[in-house]
Amino acid sequence: MDFSERLEYLFFPWDVSCVSCRAEQTEPCGLCRRCLGELTPLSGARCEICLDPVAAPGLCSSCLRKAPAYERVYASYVFTGLMRRLIHEFKFHNKRYLRRVFARMALDTLPPALLSACAYLIPVPVSRTRKRKRGFNQAALLTKELSRLTGIPVREDALSRKDGNTQTALLDKSERRKDIRGLYTAADTLHGETVLLIDDVCTTGETLRACSDTLKQAGAGKIYCYTIARTDLKY
Ligand SMILES: [Zn+2]
Ligand SMILES: [Zn+2]
Numbered sequence: 536m537d538f539s540e541r542l543e544y545l546f547f548p549w550d551v552s553c554v555s556c557r558a559e560q561t562e563p564c565g566l567c568r569r570c571l572g573e574l575t576p577l578s579g580a581r582c583e584i585c586l587d588p589v590a591a592p593g594l595c596s597s598c599l600r601k602a603p604a605y606e607r608v609y610a611s612y613v614f615t616g617l618m619r620r621l622i623h624e625f626k627f628h629n630k631r632y633l634r635r636v637f638a639r640m641a642l643d644t645l646p647p648a649l650l651s652a653c654a655y656l657i658p659v660p661v662s663r664t665r666k667r668k669r670g671f672n673q674a675a676l677l678t679k680e681l682s683r684l685t686g687i688p689v690r691e692d693a694l695s696r697k698d699g700n701t702q703t704a705l706l707d708k709s710e711r712r713k714d715i716r717g718l719y720t721a722a723d724t725l726h727g728e729t730v731l732l733i734d735d736v737c738t739t740g741e742t743l744r745a746c747s748d749t750l751k752q753a754g755a756g757k758i759y760c761y762t763i764a765r766t767d768l769k770y
Contacts, residue, residue, distance in 0.1 A: 554636055555617060564639035575613040577765070585740050586610055586765060603740075604747035605732065605758040609649075611640040614736050614764035622735055622764060626673045634673075637735070637763045638680035645731075649759055654728035656682050656689050659746055660696040660719070677763070678733045687731075692722050693753070694746055715745045721753030729757040737762040 552559055553567035561567050566574075579588055582595035586608050589595050594602075612618045625633040658674035666672055675691055682689045699718045732746055743760045750758055 565636040573617045575615055603744045604751040605760050608760040609644050610762045610765040611644045612764045614766045618764045631676055634676040634680040637677050638684055640763060641681050641761055642684055650685055652729050653687055653731045655730045656687050657693045657730050657732050659734040659742060660694050662696045662698045664698050674734045694719055694721050715741050719746050719749040721749045723753055725754040727756040730755050732758055732760045734762045737765040
């Protein structure tokens with residue numbers, strides 16, 4: 536634990552009040568029962584690989600057409616309401632302590648058998664420019680906290696990201712896919728290990744697909760993905 540983390544433990548009343556509403560009595564993740572009840576769990580029929588909502592149990596049309604390089608995605612909640620606000624505060628208001636809330640959620644969501652099979656945790660990288668602007672990579676913060684809880688080592692060097700088109704959010708799905716391909720590069724350091732790729736939010740799923748393709752080419756074995764939340768919009 537470094538100095539700033541020690542200060543955080545000292546001054547942040549972690550076990551005393553809810554990180555959202557400051558109510559006393561919190562659940563292990565750091566939210567009170569009422570706030571936890573406000574979060575929307577993933578419900579209904581979902582694709583067994585990517586978690587997209589589907590009409591009938593099985594795979595979605597895009598995974599049927601071309602299965603991703605990863606085995607499957609896990610996510611804790613829908614990206615809406617309080618969850619959206621917490622992630623926004625984590626990323627843009629420098630509330631780094633929220634990584635502990637999210638790491639607990641990851642632990643509650645991920646099957647123990649998967650964690651024990653996993654050799655490395657790999658955060659989805661951000662570009663150097665964005666990291667400089669924000670001061671940190673939110674996925675890496677979450678990944679390091681999950682590593683602290685599980686003992687699984689982090690490989691932050693496994694993937695890196697070039698600066699891309701900053702207007703990516705405005706592109707439609709096929710343009711976005713083209714735009715995102717080629718942004719990620721992997722260090723040639725994996726030799727068939729099972730890895731868990733970690734990001735804060737999954738929107739279109741293109742980032743996870745692109746990162747997994749790159750990791751696979753760089754020698755990863757089975758790839759699983761975790762995001763704290765995912766959008767339920769259809770693109
Ligand atoms: Zn609360
Ligand atoms: Zn799917």
